[in-house]
Amino acid sequence: MQPTGNDVAGLIARASPAIRRRDAETLTALLQEITGREPVVWGSIIGFGSVHYRYPTGTEGDSGVLGFAPRKAATTIYLFDGVDAHADALAELGPHTTGVGCLYIKDLEQIDLDVLRGILERSMAWVEAGGTDQVQLTVTG
Template identity: 80%
Template sequence: MKPTGDDVAGLISRSSPAIRRRDAETLIALLQEVTGRTPQTWGTIIGFGSCHYRYPTGNEGDSGLICFAPRKNATTIYLLDGVGAHAEALAALGPHTTGVGCLYIKDLEQIDLDVLRGILARSLAWVEAGGTPEIQLTVTS
Protein backbone atom coordinates (compact mmCIF):
# COMPACT_ATOMS: atom_id res chain seq x y z
CA MET A 1 0.00 0.00 0.00
CA LYS A 2 1.30 3.47 -0.84
CA PRO A 3 0.02 6.98 -0.17
CA THR A 4 -2.16 8.09 -3.08
CA GLY A 5 -1.97 11.84 -2.50
CA ASP A 6 -5.71 12.32 -2.87
CA ASP A 7 -7.40 15.13 -0.95
CA VAL A 8 -8.15 14.07 2.64
CA ALA A 9 -11.01 16.59 2.96
CA GLY A 10 -12.49 15.29 -0.28
CA LEU A 11 -12.38 11.69 0.96
CA ILE A 12 -14.12 12.73 4.17
CA SER A 13 -16.76 14.78 2.33
CA ARG A 14 -17.67 11.75 0.19
CA SER A 15 -18.12 9.52 3.26
CA SER A 16 -21.57 8.51 4.37
CA PRO A 17 -23.57 8.54 6.51
CA ALA A 18 -23.00 12.00 8.03
CA ILE A 19 -21.86 10.48 11.33
CA ARG A 20 -18.78 9.07 9.52
CA ARG A 21 -17.86 12.57 8.33
CA ARG A 22 -18.27 13.95 11.85
CA ASP A 23 -16.24 11.14 13.38
CA ALA A 24 -13.54 11.46 10.69
CA GLU A 25 -13.02 15.12 11.59
CA THR A 26 -12.66 14.17 15.26
CA LEU A 27 -10.20 11.38 14.44
CA ILE A 28 -8.12 13.65 12.20
CA ALA A 29 -7.60 16.05 15.11
CA LEU A 30 -6.97 13.25 17.61
CA LEU A 31 -4.48 11.41 15.40
CA GLN A 32 -2.61 14.60 14.51
CA GLU A 33 -2.27 15.24 18.26
CA VAL A 34 -1.12 11.68 19.01
CA THR A 35 1.25 11.23 16.05
CA GLY A 36 2.43 14.79 15.39
CA ARG A 37 1.94 14.00 11.69
CA THR A 38 -0.41 15.24 8.99
CA PRO A 39 -2.99 12.96 7.40
CA GLN A 40 -2.58 11.54 3.93
CA THR A 41 -4.72 9.22 1.87
CA TRP A 42 -3.79 5.64 1.16
CA GLY A 43 -6.65 4.95 -1.26
CA THR A 44 -9.80 5.11 0.87
CA ILE A 45 -7.78 4.97 4.10
CA ILE A 46 -6.43 8.01 5.97
CA GLY A 47 -2.99 7.39 7.46
CA PHE A 48 -0.54 9.29 9.61
CA GLY A 49 3.16 8.81 8.93
CA SER A 50 4.42 5.67 7.25
CA CYS A 51 6.40 2.54 7.98
CA HIS A 52 7.73 -0.50 6.21
CA TYR A 53 6.78 -3.91 7.64
CA ARG A 54 8.32 -7.34 7.11
CA TYR A 55 7.06 -10.71 8.35
CA PRO A 56 9.25 -13.83 8.81
CA THR A 57 7.50 -15.29 5.76
CA GLY A 58 9.10 -12.57 3.64
CA ASN A 59 5.79 -10.77 3.15
CA GLU A 60 6.46 -7.04 3.33
CA GLY A 61 4.95 -3.71 2.41
CA ASP A 62 4.20 -0.19 3.54
CA SER A 63 1.51 1.20 5.80
CA GLY A 64 0.60 4.28 7.75
CA LEU A 65 1.74 4.21 11.38
CA ILE A 66 -1.90 4.55 12.41
CA CYS A 67 -4.74 4.62 9.91
CA PHE A 68 -8.50 4.81 9.81
CA ALA A 69 -11.23 4.57 7.20
CA PRO A 70 -14.69 6.14 7.40
CA ARG A 71 -16.64 3.12 6.11
CA LYS A 72 -20.42 3.05 5.70
CA ASN A 73 -21.12 0.59 8.53
CA ALA A 74 -18.49 1.86 10.99
CA THR A 75 -15.27 3.78 11.21
CA THR A 76 -12.39 1.33 11.02
CA ILE A 77 -9.21 2.08 12.97
CA TYR A 78 -6.22 -0.06 11.96
CA LEU A 79 -3.81 -1.01 14.75
CA LEU A 80 -0.56 -2.62 13.57
CA ASP A 81 0.02 -4.17 17.00
CA GLY A 82 -3.41 -5.82 16.89
CA VAL A 83 -6.39 -5.34 19.15
CA GLY A 84 -5.24 -8.08 21.55
CA ALA A 85 -2.52 -5.76 22.82
CA HIS A 86 -5.25 -3.42 24.11
CA ALA A 87 -7.74 -5.83 25.72
CA GLU A 88 -7.91 -4.03 29.07
CA ALA A 89 -8.35 -0.58 27.50
CA LEU A 90 -10.91 -1.88 25.02
CA ALA A 91 -13.05 -3.10 27.92
CA ALA A 92 -13.33 0.54 29.06
CA LEU A 93 -13.66 2.10 25.59
CA GLY A 94 -17.39 1.97 24.99
CA PRO A 95 -19.42 0.32 22.21
CA HIS A 96 -17.19 -1.18 19.52
CA THR A 97 -16.34 -4.40 17.74
CA THR A 98 -12.97 -5.75 16.66
CA GLY A 99 -11.13 -7.85 14.13
CA VAL A 100 -7.53 -9.06 14.50
CA GLY A 101 -6.04 -5.64 13.78
CA CYS A 102 -9.16 -3.52 13.36
CA LEU A 103 -11.26 -1.54 15.78
CA TYR A 104 -14.77 -0.76 14.48
CA ILE A 105 -16.62 2.20 15.97
CA LYS A 106 -20.10 3.26 14.93
CA ASP A 107 -20.30 6.50 16.96
CA LEU A 108 -17.30 8.29 18.51
CA GLU A 109 -19.65 10.26 20.78
CA GLN A 110 -20.32 7.00 22.66
CA ILE A 111 -16.60 6.26 23.06
CA ASP A 112 -14.28 7.40 25.85
CA LEU A 113 -11.86 9.51 23.79
CA ASP A 114 -9.22 9.46 26.54
CA VAL A 115 -9.19 5.66 26.43
CA LEU A 116 -9.00 5.76 22.62
CA ARG A 117 -6.15 8.29 22.80
CA GLY A 118 -4.26 5.88 25.09
CA ILE A 119 -4.80 2.95 22.72
CA LEU A 120 -3.56 5.00 19.78
CA ALA A 121 -0.52 6.30 21.68
CA ARG A 122 0.48 2.79 22.80
CA SER A 123 0.05 1.41 19.29
CA LEU A 124 2.17 4.22 17.86
CA ALA A 125 4.90 3.64 20.48
CA TRP A 126 4.98 -0.07 19.55
CA VAL A 127 5.39 0.77 15.86
CA GLU A 128 8.07 3.40 16.55
CA ALA A 129 9.96 0.86 18.71
CA GLY A 130 10.21 -1.46 15.69
CA GLY A 131 7.43 -3.94 16.38
CA THR A 132 8.57 -7.42 17.39
CA PRO A 133 11.01 -9.98 15.98
CA GLU A 134 8.02 -11.54 14.19
CA ILE A 135 6.83 -8.25 12.70
CA GLN A 136 9.72 -5.93 11.91
CA LEU A 137 8.72 -2.30 11.44
CA THR A 138 10.79 0.61 10.22
CA VAL A 139 9.33 4.11 10.45
CA THR A 140 9.86 5.93 7.15
CA SER A 141 8.04 9.20 7.91
Protein backbone atom coordinates in the same frame (compact mmCIF):
# COMPACT_ATOMS: atom_id res chain seq x y z
CA MET B 1 0.18 0.36 -0.23
CA GLN B 2 1.31 3.83 -1.24
CA PRO B 3 -0.08 7.31 -0.64
CA THR B 4 -2.44 8.20 -3.46
CA GLY B 5 -2.05 11.96 -3.36
CA ASN B 6 -5.83 12.23 -3.04
CA ASP B 7 -7.31 15.00 -0.93
CA VAL B 8 -8.03 14.05 2.71
CA ALA B 9 -10.88 16.58 2.95
CA GLY B 10 -12.41 15.12 -0.21
CA LEU B 11 -12.28 11.57 1.15
CA ILE B 12 -13.95 12.73 4.36
CA ALA B 13 -16.58 14.71 2.44
CA ARG B 14 -17.53 11.58 0.46
CA ALA B 15 -17.89 9.42 3.58
CA SER B 16 -21.38 8.18 4.28
CA PRO B 17 -23.44 8.32 6.46
CA ALA B 18 -22.95 11.81 7.95
CA ILE B 19 -21.81 10.34 11.29
CA ARG B 20 -18.71 8.91 9.49
CA ARG B 21 -17.82 12.41 8.26
CA ARG B 22 -18.18 13.84 11.76
CA ASP B 23 -16.13 11.03 13.29
CA ALA B 24 -13.48 11.29 10.53
CA GLU B 25 -12.96 14.96 11.31
CA THR B 26 -12.61 14.18 15.02
CA LEU B 27 -10.19 11.29 14.39
CA THR B 28 -8.13 13.32 11.94
CA ALA B 29 -7.56 16.01 14.56
CA LEU B 30 -6.86 13.44 17.29
CA LEU B 31 -4.38 11.43 15.21
CA GLN B 32 -2.62 14.58 14.02
CA GLU B 33 -2.18 15.62 17.63
CA ILE B 34 -0.95 12.18 18.74
CA THR B 35 1.44 11.57 15.83
CA GLY B 36 2.55 15.12 15.06
CA ARG B 37 2.12 14.18 11.39
CA GLU B 38 -0.17 15.40 8.64
CA PRO B 39 -2.91 13.12 7.28
CA VAL B 40 -2.31 11.42 3.93
CA VAL B 41 -4.68 9.25 1.88
CA TRP B 42 -3.45 5.65 1.40
CA GLY B 43 -6.10 4.11 -0.88
CA SER B 44 -9.27 4.59 1.18
CA ILE B 45 -7.37 4.95 4.48
CA ILE B 46 -6.33 8.20 6.13
CA GLY B 47 -2.85 7.54 7.49
CA PHE B 48 -0.41 9.52 9.59
CA GLY B 49 3.31 9.08 9.04
CA SER B 50 4.68 6.06 7.24
CA VAL B 51 6.13 2.73 8.24
CA HIS B 52 7.67 -0.12 6.27
CA TYR B 53 6.60 -3.56 7.53
CA ARG B 54 8.09 -6.98 6.91
CA TYR B 55 6.78 -10.34 8.13
CA PRO B 56 8.93 -13.49 8.55
CA THR B 57 7.11 -14.89 5.50
CA GLY B 58 8.73 -12.18 3.38
CA THR B 59 5.52 -10.21 2.94
CA GLU B 60 6.30 -6.53 3.18
CA GLY B 61 4.88 -3.15 2.33
CA ASP B 62 4.20 0.35 3.52
CA SER B 63 1.41 1.90 5.55
CA GLY B 64 0.66 4.76 7.90
CA VAL B 65 2.01 4.55 11.45
CA LEU B 66 -1.60 5.04 12.56
CA GLY B 67 -4.66 5.22 10.35
CA PHE B 68 -8.37 4.85 9.94
CA ALA B 69 -11.01 4.50 7.25
CA PRO B 70 -14.50 6.01 7.41
CA ARG B 71 -16.40 2.96 6.13
CA LYS B 72 -20.18 2.88 5.72
CA ALA B 73 -20.85 0.32 8.47
CA ALA B 74 -18.32 1.73 10.97
CA THR B 75 -15.10 3.67 11.21
CA THR B 76 -12.19 1.24 11.04
CA ILE B 77 -9.10 2.09 13.10
CA TYR B 78 -5.99 0.08 12.24
CA LEU B 79 -3.68 -1.11 15.03
CA PHE B 80 -0.38 -2.71 13.96
CA ASP B 81 0.07 -4.25 17.39
CA GLY B 82 -3.36 -5.89 17.22
CA VAL B 83 -6.39 -5.51 19.43
CA ASP B 84 -5.28 -8.16 21.94
CA ALA B 85 -2.53 -5.78 23.11
CA HIS B 86 -5.27 -3.43 24.29
CA ALA B 87 -7.75 -5.85 25.90
CA ASP B 88 -7.97 -4.01 29.24
CA ALA B 89 -8.45 -0.62 27.61
CA LEU B 90 -10.99 -1.98 25.14
CA ALA B 91 -13.08 -3.18 28.07
CA GLU B 92 -13.36 0.48 29.13
CA LEU B 93 -13.75 2.01 25.64
CA GLY B 94 -17.47 1.77 25.04
CA PRO B 95 -19.43 0.23 22.14
CA HIS B 96 -17.11 -1.26 19.52
CA THR B 97 -16.24 -4.47 17.71
CA THR B 98 -12.84 -5.80 16.69
CA GLY B 99 -10.93 -7.83 14.15
CA VAL B 100 -7.34 -9.05 14.61
CA GLY B 101 -5.82 -5.63 13.97
CA CYS B 102 -8.92 -3.49 13.51
CA LEU B 103 -11.13 -1.57 15.87
CA TYR B 104 -14.61 -0.80 14.53
CA ILE B 105 -16.51 2.15 15.99
CA LYS B 106 -19.97 3.22 14.89
CA ASP B 107 -20.18 6.44 16.91
CA LEU B 108 -17.24 8.24 18.55
CA GLU B 109 -19.66 10.15 20.79
CA GLN B 110 -20.50 6.87 22.54
CA ILE B 111 -16.93 5.93 23.44
CA ASP B 112 -14.39 7.28 25.90
CA LEU B 113 -12.00 9.37 23.79
CA ASP B 114 -9.37 9.38 26.55
CA VAL B 115 -9.31 5.57 26.45
CA LEU B 116 -9.06 5.66 22.64
CA ARG B 117 -6.21 8.17 22.87
CA GLY B 118 -4.33 5.80 25.18
CA ILE B 119 -4.82 2.88 22.80
CA LEU B 120 -3.57 4.94 19.87
CA GLU B 121 -0.58 6.31 21.79
CA ARG B 122 0.47 2.80 22.91
CA SER B 123 0.04 1.42 19.40
CA MET B 124 2.17 4.21 17.93
CA ALA B 125 4.87 3.65 20.56
CA TRP B 126 4.93 -0.05 19.66
CA VAL B 127 5.32 0.78 15.96
CA GLU B 128 8.09 3.30 16.68
CA ALA B 129 9.88 0.67 18.81
CA GLY B 130 10.14 -1.57 15.72
CA GLY B 131 7.49 -4.25 16.28
CA THR B 132 8.44 -7.82 17.23
CA ASP B 133 9.88 -10.96 15.65
CA GLN B 134 6.42 -11.45 14.08
CA VAL B 135 6.59 -8.15 12.19
CA GLN B 136 9.55 -5.84 11.74
CA LEU B 137 8.63 -2.17 11.50
CA THR B 138 10.74 0.73 10.32
CA VAL B 139 9.22 4.19 10.60
CA THR B 140 10.07 6.07 7.41
CA GLY B 141 8.08 9.26 7.88
